[in-house]
Amino acid sequence: MATIERFNTEDERQYYETAGRVQVKPGWLQGEGQPMPEMEPYLWRWAEVEPLVMKSGELVTPDRDVERRTLRLATPGLDRGTTHTITAALQLLLPGENAPAHRHTPTAIRWVLKGTGAYTTVEGDKCYMEPGDLVLTPSWTWHDHNNEGEEPMVWLDGLDVPLVRYLRANFYEAYPEDQQPIVGVAESERKFASGALRPAWEEPSAPYSALWHYKWDKTHEALHQLAEVDASPFDDVAMEFSDPMTGGPVLRTMTCWAQMIRPGIATRAHRQTSCAVYQVYKGEGHSVIDGKRFDWTEGDFFVVPPWVWHEHANNSGDEAILFSIQDIPIMKQMALYREEPYEANAGHQPVTGHFKG
Amino acid sequence: MATIERFNTEDERQYYETAGRVQVKPGWLQGEGQPMPEMEPYLWRWAEVEPLVMKSGELVTPDRDVERRTLRLATPGLDRGTTHTITAALQLLLPGENAPAHRHTPTAIRWVLKGTGAYTTVEGDKCYMEPGDLVLTPSWTWHDHNNEGEEPMVWLDGLDVPLVRYLRANFYEAYPEDQQPIVGVAESERKFASGALRPAWEEPSAPYSALWHYKWDKTHEALHQLAEVDASPFDDVAMEFSDPMTGGPVLRTMTCWAQMIRPGIATRAHRQTSCAVYQVYKGEGHSVIDGKRFDWTEGDFFVVPPWVWHEHANNSGDEAILFSIQDIPIMKQMALYREEPYEANAGHQPVTGHFKG
Amino acid sequence: MATIERFNTEDERQYYETAGRVQVKPGWLQGEGQPMPEMEPYLWRWAEVEPLVMKSGELVTPDRDVERRTLRLATPGLDRGTTHTITAALQLLLPGENAPAHRHTPTAIRWVLKGTGAYTTVEGDKCYMEPGDLVLTPSWTWHDHNNEGEEPMVWLDGLDVPLVRYLRANFYEAYPEDQQPIVGVAESERKFASGALRPAWEEPSAPYSALWHYKWDKTHEALHQLAEVDASPFDDVAMEFSDPMTGGPVLRTMTCWAQMIRPGIATRAHRQTSCAVYQVYKGEGHSVIDGKRFDWTEGDFFVVPPWVWHEHANNSGDEAILFSIQDIPIMKQMALYREEPYEANAGHQPVTGHFKG
Amino acid sequence: MATIERFNTEDERQYYETAGRVQVKPGWLQGEGQPMPEMEPYLWRWAEVEPLVMKSGELVTPDRDVERRTLRLATPGLDRGTTHTITAALQLLLPGENAPAHRHTPTAIRWVLKGTGAYTTVEGDKCYMEPGDLVLTPSWTWHDHNNEGEEPMVWLDGLDVPLVRYLRANFYEAYPEDQQPIVGVAESERKFASGALRPAWEEPSAPYSALWHYKWDKTHEALHQLAEVDASPFDDVAMEFSDPMTGGPVLRTMTCWAQMIRPGIATRAHRQTSCAVYQVYKGEGHSVIDGKRFDWTEGDFFVVPPWVWHEHANNSGDEAILFSIQDIPIMKQMALYREEPYEANAGHQPVTGHFKG
Numbered sequence A, B, C, D: 001m002a003t004i005e006r007f008n009t010e011d012e013r014q015y016y017e018t019a020g021r022v023q024v025k026p027g028w029l030q031g032e033g034q035p036m037p038e039m040e041p042y043l044w045r046w047a048e049v050e051p052l053v054m055k056s057g058e059l060v061t062p063d064r065d066v067e068r069r070t071l072r073l074a075t076p077g078l079d080r081g082t083t084h085t086i087t088a089a090l091q092l093l094l095p096g097e098n099a100p101a102h103r104h105t106p107t108a109i110r111w112v113l114k115g116t117g118a119y120t121t122v123e124g125d126k127c128y129m130e131p132g133d134l135v136l137t138p139s140w141t142w143h144d145h146n147n148e149g150e151e152p153m154v155w156l157d158g159l160d161v162p163l164v165r166y167l168r169a170n171f172y173e174a175y176p177e178d179q180q181p182i183v184g185v186a187e188s189e190r191k192f193a194s195g196a197l198r199p200a201w202e203e204p205s206a207p208y209s210a211l212w213h214y215k216w217d218k219t220h221e222a223l224h225q226l227a228e229v230d231a232s233p234f235d236d237v238a239m240e241f242s243d244p245m246t247g248g249p250v251l252r253t254m255t256c257w258a259q260m261i262r263p264g265i266a267t268r269a270h271r272q273t274s275c276a277v278y279q280v281y282k283g284e285g286h287s288v289i290d291g292k293r294f295d296w297t298e299g300d301f302f303v304v305p306p307w308v309w310h311e312h313a314n315n316s317g318d319e320a321i322l323f324s325i326q327d328i329p330i331m332k333q334m335a336l337y338r339e340e341p342y343e344a345n346a347g348h349q350p351v352t353g354h355f356k357g
Helices: A010-022 A046-059 A161-166 A187-192 A216-227 A328-333 B010-022 B046-059 B161-166 B187-192 B216-227 B328-333 C010-022 C046-059 C161-166 C187-192 C216-227 C328-333 D010-022 D046-059 D161-166 D187-192 D216-227 D328-333
Strands: A024-026 A042-044 A070-073 A087-093 A098-104 A108-114 A118-122 A125-129 A134-137 A143-147 A153-159 A172-174 A197-199 A237-241 A255-261 A270-272 A276-282 A284-289 A292-297 A301-304 A310-313 A320-326 A339-341 B024-026 B042-044 B070-073 B087-093 B098-104 B108-114 B118-122 B125-129 B134-137 B143-147 B153-159 B172-174 B197-199 B237-241 B255-261 B270-272 B276-282 B284-289 B292-297 B301-304 B310-313 B320-326 B339-341 C024-026 C042-044 C070-073 C087-093 C098-104 C108-114 C118-122 C125-129 C134-137 C143-147 C153-159 C172-174 C197-199 C237-241 C255-261 C270-272 C276-282 C284-289 C292-297 C301-304 C310-313 C320-326 C339-341 D024-026 D042-044 D070-073 D087-093 D098-104 D108-114 D118-122 D125-129 D134-137 D143-147 D153-159 D172-174 D197-199 D237-241 D255-261 D270-272 D276-282 D284-289 D292-297 D301-304 D310-313 D320-326 D339-341
Touching: A010 A024, A010 D046, A024 D046, A042 A046, A046 A070, A046 A087, A046 D010, A046 D024, A087 A143, A108 A320, A118 A134, A125 A187, A187 A197, A187 B216, A197 B216, A216 A237, A216 A255, A216 B187, A216 B197, A270 A310, A276 A284, A284 A301, B010 B024, B010 C046, B024 C046, B042 B046, B046 B070, B046 B087, B046 C010, B046 C024, B087 B143, B108 B320, B118 B134, B125 B187, B187 B197, B216 B237, B216 B255, B270 B310, B276 B284, B284 B301, C010 C024, C042 C046, C046 C070, C046 C087, C087 C143, C108 C320, C118 C134, C125 C187, C187 C197, C187 D216, C197 D216, C216 C237, C216 C255, C216 D187, C216 D197, C270 C310, C276 C284, C284 C301, D010 D024, D042 D046, D046 D070, D046 D087, D087 D143, D108 D320, D118 D134, D125 D187, D187 D197, D216 D237, D216 D255, D270 D310, D276 D284, D284 D301
Parallel strands: none
Antiparallel strands: A024 D070, A042 A301, A070 A087, A070 D024, A087 A153, A098 A143, A098 A172, A108 A134, A108 A153, A118 A125, A118 A143, A197 B237, A237 A255, A237 B197, A255 A320, A270 A339, A276 A301, A276 A320, A284 A292, A284 A310, B024 C070, B042 B301, B070 B087, B070 C024, B087 B153, B098 B143, B098 B172, B108 B134, B108 B153, B118 B125, B118 B143, B237 B255, B255 B320, B270 B339, B276 B301, B276 B320, B284 B292, B284 B310, C042 C301, C070 C087, C087 C153, C098 C143, C098 C172, C108 C134, C108 C153, C118 C125, C118 C143, C197 D237, C237 C255, C237 D197, C255 C320, C270 C339, C276 C301, C276 C320, C284 C292, C284 C310, D042 D301, D070 D087, D087 D153, D098 D143, D098 D172, D108 D134, D108 D153, D118 D125, D118 D143, D237 D255, D255 D320, D270 D339, D276 D301, D276 D320, D284 D292, D284 D310
């Protein structure tokens, strides 16, 4: 919209002075606040991040009374979060350690990267975590993490903190003890993991998935089953984790995907108003994001900002598996979701640069 | 409602005569049509039914041009269907035989009892049938059955024919050939069977389950998983087959259950406005229905009419597994579903007789 | 489906005898029960019905202890109901009379034809009835009718009794007194009649409309407003009464329509798997149903069975207004709703006869 | 959460330096970005705002090529919007002027304050605006405003711009001409305003209300009808504008309320995670917000930030009517909506100060 220069006259000067005092802002003047911070696509190399994660074990010792030992993936251009809606961070829990029980309105997902022998307790349900497992600790559910094994545990935390903070709806409560009482073991999983059968007496009752723990072996099998029969031109063999009680996304604010980019596949580019944080769970390949090529290998992380063209490719001989957290549910519920395919050049962007990091 | 005797006067005689001519019926006179036929609880012994099923293979030979070789479970008191909403029948398909392709508005489920090597094609998707598998051929989907194996195949057909006929909505169409073209093999199963993950690009699009084939091994495992953590006082370890895209029942008019009555369990009685047809897939035990005891063993079938008290027991040392077709979805959608627990005597009915058959 | 003649051999004779004893019915034999009764389109002339209604006041006197004084529109071909899902009846309530309080699972609508000064109490809410008003007494709500005025009241009752009885879900309870206590007057109407605004604290909570009373003046105005901007080729200016809390039909089993056939309009024919009972609230015209012409005038009733072609016309100089009860919600919830336009002859059936009655 | 002091050792210094280079942020250090800007409750006096609105007509002359002549209510503490989710602004359109046609993903509502003779065209539907009317121009609908009358028009614009910008989903398109073609006049209103009746052939098809124009007389009548039978302890006679096709809020991101505070009423305090912008459409009274008293009179505006106690009172002899825009739908869809009643002191906050402005 066009604007006009200020203060042509004393009359105007007084006008704007009064407007300022009365707390009204003329829309015809430049500058509705500063522009939104622009996040850039970015990639984090596991080779660089892992040492910092492991080292944090020495640095942040229990005596220092830190609730969680986390390293946030800090996208250039943002002063909080990994995107404007999602915070992704690496968490380290050493043998014998406990991350004390609490609950908060921001919802969290845990994607297990390394180690065994630890568990997360969600509302009394003890969920043992193994690599490739997805564990949900939804909004306002009590949760604590405990490592009763011999190895350091590392997982990816995904939270909707930036959105919840923006909406001024961040509530937090500490549990009186470090650990909440155990009610059962893998109850949610044993009741709901079959997905296609549900306890006959259960009805949907919460704004999040009834299933809190998705085991890697089932996820991996599902990807291979799907690969036999169908795939997406933009995401290849992509599966969305879903709530067995509704068939919808596992959370209201974030959805999680596991996708396999098969050897030799190069997907077509598209862009969406949603954004995503990816973890390379297995294999290697590259993505072209906003015209820049990002080569990735096992363990790396990368972020795709809203409305930038992106495509994925796997030139290796082995399957590549990506896990991602996406904010599609927000955009769809607000009726702000848009998706556009890249039409030119058979769907592939010209590559104008390589990400060096 | 109270009524009055007819024809006190000539005046009245004329009144009723006129009413008859004008096609209006006084509500204060007895008899709004004849009463609804009353169905009785009933049990069919596999030992008696199976010979008739097998024999039908000799009796109904291909040259006789019969579309389907079925024996309907005919509940005493009804002149059609097995209940007023469900028709259950045994179907036999011999090696080399084909049950020609057609579609109809009544929806059907197939619960496989005997044999391997046959398949049902649903909308081009080839589904190989094995004992314990549930296969859906929903309303207006093309389907045909083919036995390319060495053994006779026997399965239970469940259809909503009585309801659809009552609603005058029975449409039928024959396919020009005996077999529809095969588009793929187990595509629905490979896309949707995982249940807790769904192809990221799929949206619910039909008034029935996106998953058409539920394999026995997954069903059996789900029952055992659930048994570890929870059960219903009325149905013990009961699981409802569900649509992975919605979490709801697989069909609008019928739902299917697999339930395990564990050794030593005797459930509490309740009654529902819905009705059900059961098949004893495994094991032995008994049910008390409307005060009468029905002993059942592997292969038997029994029917529970609406609003009669029923409870199940397993005194054997092994698990008993019941499959059932229920019309709960109709009742819930019409807001006519009611359920009542039997309070007296710790939830157990006095047994007033035994079913002899 | 083809069938075969019985009893070619003694072997077969024995087979069918055994099948009969075991209670299984071969599907390859003729005759899955008798065919469904076929209802015919029919029309009832107010000139003939009204005298019978008024006369019933003399015939059925209070001392005769009849709960409701009703005359059912008895469609030829059916032994109950007006269609297989709907019962329509005329009810007469004389000055000073009370139709005692009760509730039942069948749901009822009341469409007021004659008189003022009477009211229906629905769950304690006193609703004064005037011609053209629609009053709902949904499933299991306490209701009683009382005439405190000077004139006989006549209204059309519409109930889903045939369906509810077919589903064996008919429950009935009498209220201990003839009248339930009055909690308020027109509360539902004053809270919900505005339709486009709702009490800010209310949430949908029942399987039926939150609005129980639709006043004629609003209905009439809505028809005229719609007539200014839009109409249906099959039903002209047709409005469906809706639940302000959901926008959906007022009941799970029936929906009600008010429609205006404008002077000079002849709609195109179509057929639906649903059925309808119509009342000519105002004006005159005719409908062609299944090729037969039904001339109607103010006060008449007619029935359109499932899946028969029907079209409406108004050759008079004044508006014609039809009220109807339709079972579309049942068919849509069961995914059995179908609709087909009549393509030939610009959408008009050849008229093969006139209804004489 | 506890934190630790930085740089105890050279080792740590290097660690944080590396972390910075690698773009990961230790969670155990203070400061996840700056805190969210804190908005204060605030009130704008019509006596002060109106002159600025009218004066803007002289200041911003057509030759200056400004698309819209608006004054935003700029809440202290925020650098954009009126809350973090809602922008409220006053718009002036002089006789003969046109605000050119465009569309954008942010959704807008218009609440008319002054003047007649202007109209807003929404997707070709010409809606004449009068004081007290609510007009919706939902996300991505073409709209332009035109004043063909003799008086200046002033209305309140409410947009979800701050949220849409935060979500990086702001799309904008200008229409090739200043005015879009007129398809009809008040079509949406004539089809859908009755609320309790809907065109029989219409189905919900958009993520916003089918009704775009809510006329003041119906709103006012609805408030008086409701006042006869019910009220909220926190908001007195409060009505939510709703979508007649769904019964839900008119928009996905904002809901609009009209509420009457009756003479002598002082509501109880509560707080919600949602926020609201109010306009005093009629009468006078005061609100206590976060312990501070805000006296308001006709034409004033005030804002209630998230999670602050607020209550309303009317000590005058006449009805007071408040219009408000609230972001409840966002919070409910995200499952972040919370509400808490103020329990102490019969629900009334101690007043610790008066707003002077």
